[in-house]
Amino acid sequence: MLKGAAAVEMSLQQGSxxxxxxxxxxxxxxxxxxxxxxxxxxxxxxxxxxxxxAVVGAKVGVYESPSRDRLVxxxxxxxxxxxxxxxxxxxxxxxxxxxxxxxxxxxxxxxMARMTKDVSFRGQKAETLSKAPSKSLIIPGKEVVxxxxxxxxxxxxxxxxxxxCEKQQELMIDxxxxxxxxxxxxxxxEPWVPDEDDRQCPELENIFDGPWNRGWDQFETNEMLFGVKxxxxxxxxxxxxxxGPDMRELEKExxxxxxxxxxxxxxxxxxxxxxxxxxxxxxxxxxxTRFSSVYRxxxxxxxxxxxxxxxxxxxxxxxxxxxTSVSYTIEPEDLTHGKSNEGARVLSSSxxxxxxxxQSCTGADCDTGSCEYAxxxxxxIPLKSLSTSGCESRIQENLHGEHEGNDSVKEFxxxxxxxxxxxxxxEDSQSLNGKKDGSDKGALSPNATAYAPSNASSxxxxxxxxxxxxxxxxxxxxxxxxxQPLNSRGRPGSSTSSNSDCVGAVSVSNGPGLSPSxxxxxxxxxxxxxxxxxxxxxxxxxxKSFTPSQTPVRPxxxxxxxxxxxxxxxxxxxxxxxxxxxxxxxxxxxxxxxFNPQVAALQTPQAYFHPGGPQYGQNMLLGxxxxxxxxxxxxxxxxxxxxxx
Amino acid sequence: xxxxxxxxxxxxxxxxxxxxTLGDEFDGQVITFDRPSNILVLQEGSKPGPRRNIRFLKxxxxxxxxxxxxxxxxxxxxxxxxxxxxxxxxxELALRQAEAEAERIGVGVTAEAQSIFDALSKTLPVRWDKxxxxxxxxVRVSSxxxxxSVSGGxxxxxxxxxxxxxxxxxxxxxRGASQ
Numbered sequence: 001m002l003k004g005a006a007a008v009e010m011s012l013q014q015g016s017x018x019x020x021x022x023x024x025x026x027x028x029x030x031x032x033x034x035x036x037x038x039x040x041x042x043x044x045x046x047x048x049x050x051x052x053x054a055v056v057g058a059k060v061g062v063y064e065s066p067s068r069d070r071l072v073x074x075x076x077x078x079x080x081x082x083x084x085x086x087x088x089x090x091x092x093x094x095x096x097x098x099x100x101x102x103x104x105x106x107x108x109x110x111x112m113a114r115m116t117k118d119v120s121f122r123g124q125k126a127e128t129l130s131k132a133p134s135k136s137l138i139i140p141g142k143e144v145v146x147x148x149x150x151x152x153x154x155x156x157x158x159x160x161x162x163x164x165c166e167k168q169q170e171l172m173i174d175x176x177x178x179x180x181x182x183x184x185x186x187x188x189x190e191p192w193v194p195d196e197d198d199r200q201c202p203e204l205e206n207i208f209d210g211p212w213n214r215g216w217d218q219f220e221t222n223e224m225l226f227g228v229k230x231x232x233x234x235x236x237x238x239x240x241x242x243x244g245p246d247m248r249e250l251e252k253e254x255x256x257x258x259x260x261x262x263x264x265x266x267x268x269x270x271x272x273x274x275x276x277x278x279x280x281x282x283x284x285x286x287x288x289t290r291f292s293s294v295y296r297x298x299x300x301x302x303x304x305x306x307x308x309x310x311x312x313x314x315x316x317x318x319x320x321x322x323x324t325s326v327s328y329t330i331e332p333e334d335l336t337h338g339k340s341n342e343g344a345r346v347l348s349s350s351x352x353x354x355x356x357x358x359q360s361c362t363g364a365d366c367d368t369g370s371c372e373y374a375x376x377x378x379x380x381i382p383l384k385s386l387s388t389s390g391c392e393s394r395i396q397e398n399l400h401g402e403h404e405g406n407d408s409v410k411e412f413x414x415x416x417x418x419x420x421x422x423x424x425x426x427e428d429s430q431s432l433n434g435k436k437d438g439s440d441k442g443a444l445s446p447n448a449t450a451y452a453p454s455n456a457s458s459x460x461x462x463x464x465x466x467x468x469x470x471x472x473x474x475x476x477x478x479x480x481x482x483x484q485p486l487n488s489r490g491r492p493g494s495s496t497s498s499n500s501d502c503v504g505a506v507s508v509s510n511g512p513g514l515s516p517s518x519x520x521x522x523x524x525x526x527x528x529x530x531x532x533x534x535x536x537x538x539x540x541x542x543x544k545s546f547t548p549s550q551t552p553v554r555p556x557x558x559x560x561x562x563x564x565x566x567x568x569x570x571x572x573x574x575x576x577x578x579x580x581x582x583x584x585x586x587x588x589x590x591x592x593x594x595f596n597p598q599v600a601a602l603q604t605p606q607a608y609f610h611p612g613g614p615q616y617g618q619n620m621l622l623g624x625x626x627x628x629x630x631x632x633x634x635x636x637x638x639x640x641x642x643x644x645x
Numbered sequence: 646x647x648x649x650x651x652x653x654x655x656x657x658x659x660x661x662x663x664x665x666t667l668g669d670e671f672d673g674q675v676i677t678f679d680r681p682s683n684i685l686v687l688q689e690g691s692k693p694g695p696r697r698n699i700r701f702l703k704x705x706x707x708x709x710x711x712x713x714x715x716x717x718x719x720x721x722x723x724x725x726x727x728x729x730x731x732x733x734x735x736x737e738l739a740l741r742q743a744e745a746e747a748e749r750i751g752v753g754v755t756a757e758a759q760s761i762f763d764a765l766s767k768t769l770p771v772r773w774d775k776x777x778x779x780x781x782x783x784v785r786v787s788s789x790x791x792x793x794s795v796s797g798g799x800x801x802x803x804x805x806x807x808x809x810x811x812x813x814x815x816x817x818x819x820r821g822a823s824q
Contacts, residue, residue, distance in 0.1 A: 065679075066677075067657075067677040067678055067679050067680070068679050068681065068682075070676060070677035070679075070686065070720065071677055071679045071682070071684060071686055071701075073725055073727070074676065074677070074686055074699060074701075075701075076727050076732070077727065078699075079732045079733075079735070079736055080732060080733075080735035080736030080737075080738070080739045080740075081735075081739070082739065086667065086669075088667075090667065095743075096736070096739045096740060096743055098736075102682065106682050106684065106703075111740055111743070112740060112743035112744065112747060132747065132750070132752040133743070133747045133750070144703060145665065145666075145667060145702070145703055145706045146665070146669075146700055146701060146702040146703065146706070147700070147701040148698070148699075148700050148701075149698070149699050149700075149701075150698045151696040151697070151698065152696060152697055152698070152699045153696050154697060154699075154720060154724075154725065155721070155724040155725065156724065156726055156727065156728060156731075157724075158696060159727070159728075159731055159732070159735065160731060162696075162735065163731055163734060163735050163738070166735065166738050166739070166742075167738065
């Protein structure tokens, strides 16, 4: 074993002093003879003095000198581990353990060692100068009192684990930083079982029953116990009730309205849930859609920019603000002409139902869907009562028609094409009904799909053209019928949300319990909110949709001569000052930037600095192909020479 | 594991309380005792698991000790094997880390200087150049490491370093005063 140990040490120290184990062999033999127990297996291994493998991978088993073996084993475990060596004189050396000559006097070799406690200097603490750590420190055995090592792994697993940890520490990956270093064993998790005598929380069962019946007033109790007076005033939080002779009447009326509202059918998931209406039970709607407050239409494709959101928002806005948010107007004349896209709410007579669909589908559940769109109607028709009433009658007509047509159209996306088909072909209620048949659908669906939300990415131009196409198609298809072009159906592009209104908001939420008259009545009172002077919206079929440019703001101009950083205010005080440094923190880490105060000449013949350089301060160009230099001394007028504004 | 060198006092696994001639006192469990070198190896702490605190004590420095009890062998012999390569890897790693740390320590500088260096290194790239602290490869701070000893670099950088030094000194003073 000693030989093995010696071999180990030999392998560890490349160029170590041979004297450490000069006598190893001799000693070993002597011991062996005197040893009480010999393990034959190991003996054969040990007889070979040069076999380091005797110790490598060899299990420490029963030796004639087991304690010595243990000692050696433990010392070996220390290799590479930080240790503290206490010396006779009281000093303490810290360093990475390297080896010991176990055979002789137990001298200890440390690498990168430092005296952490040096008692040789007394009373001169303030002046003590630090010393460089010794690359290699040999401590004579007789000086050694003890060697202390903390957190030593004595098993292979431990050592491996430790190594892993250390390696990870070097890399400092985030997952390691966040973990505790010493968590080695996880607890075995067991399911919680209640105690035998737990009462199964009996009070929970009836804890919410009839709070008004409990005969306990919390405020009273509180006041009594703690003298806390409640200052709650209901009227602070809600409308003051007019209690008077009319109270009963008002109450009845209020209840009626409430019932009406609550009994409404709705397409909005959230409202439906509140009212106990189960919508889309078989549809695969994720939790977020069901319970989130972020409103999206059902089945909205979130993969790209979705104009639907705008539609929804717009209708929401209208709902909230009573259609005052509509800023564009549509000439009633245009309504009946197949004008290309007047904006989402083109209210050709045909688009009445469309509008109806569009408005109501946003889930804006005002009192009735028709009311909603009627309102829309109103908003879009500038105070022309004639057209309004015309529309109104239309509304009524279409309402009924729509009912049947729309009853089955509860879904959004899937039915969208159907509805588009409906709306496109529109016109009279019969046609609405008839819309559902295959021919219509067939004719329109190819076009209709062009509008599908998934096409949100296509350019507006295309969409517009497809709009036109659609209308034409519909025109041609419905030769007999008067097809009101619904170019507004298309989604002209992300920039025009108005257009998207039509298409996106396609769900129809006409409930059977509509009272058109009442809604229309209210409609007439709301139509005055339009801005008569607003410019008419005309779709520009050639307009390109806007997408933010991905290119960097700064063009990497090869010659760079005229690169001009718009924010020039910093220029004035760049005088003789490196902008980069002025930005404090930008300093650190910008290693490649060479701040060379002695640079005398510019790289380029042009008499001003590198546009990409730190002169502008805002951008530190690192790794710029041209060497980034900063010129502390440049002629003041330089920056402006040749600059093109 | 009791072999031929089973000393009555230092049996493997027994718990001892020891006082050294240097004044150290501690408790530990005997892992092994090597007669020829007179080294007693103790395990301290009761942390279960592969990591332990180990102390190698030369028995001749034991002033007194008392027997606390007898427990099982703390070393599971079956698991005791070592892979040299792993060890070497660990050693290299440790040396690398130690060297990196050594870079940060100035040679021949006072502790105060070192603490200023440490403070600066928190936010600025610093290195030692003998006894001069070099910040950002530009600004040099030499002994006695006062705001006045800052030289070089651009005025902005210079100012910055001065401020940091000032601040650090104040902090050190405050800390020193409170101690």
